[in-house]
Amino acid sequence: VADMSTRRSGAGVGVLSGLLYATGGHDGPLVRKSVEVYDPGTNTWKQVADMNMCRRNAGVCAVNGLLYVVGGDDGSCNLASVEYYNPITDKWTLLPTSMST
Template sequence: MGQLGGQPYAAGGHDGPLVRKSVEVYDPQTNTWRLVCDMNMCRRNAGVCAINGLLYVIGGDDGSCNLSSVEFYNPATDKWSLIPTNMSNGRSYAGVAVIDKPL
């Protein structure tokens, strides 16, 4: 679960053995959830963070192996994009943090 623009997002997860790539966003003003574009990969147990108006999903697993890929969601285009390079190792349950460091 990540938060972007004051709205929480639920990305991936699983329903028993079925790993999901679906993503939903909650609108607190209307008290409703709505589907947005699916991620490129099915993921559960992934790290999630928001930075610079984008929602990042890092690693996780697809039900058979840990993933080393990272993708990000742009709410302005309703599109997920894979980052062109993967992490060195696949990870599940990764801790993710954003450090705002002045240049």
């Protein structure tokens, strides 16, 4: 498997349409909002749109053609927010309501 362009630990990972998405994560104290997608057919990673929030250790799932990222933390506090990625528009949308804590 090819190397990612950005070093990260604690990334949220999910599969959508046969592609592997690595969302957020951290490199030391730096928490990321960047996202990379791996195409196993070409063995390549590419950057896609950044999430709205920096987050690491988030849950990720694919539902109805969208990639959802749930919770995690931003390096200083736990997050109750949810955002989703639309690969057709290459945009992230933050849901208007948060999870209850």
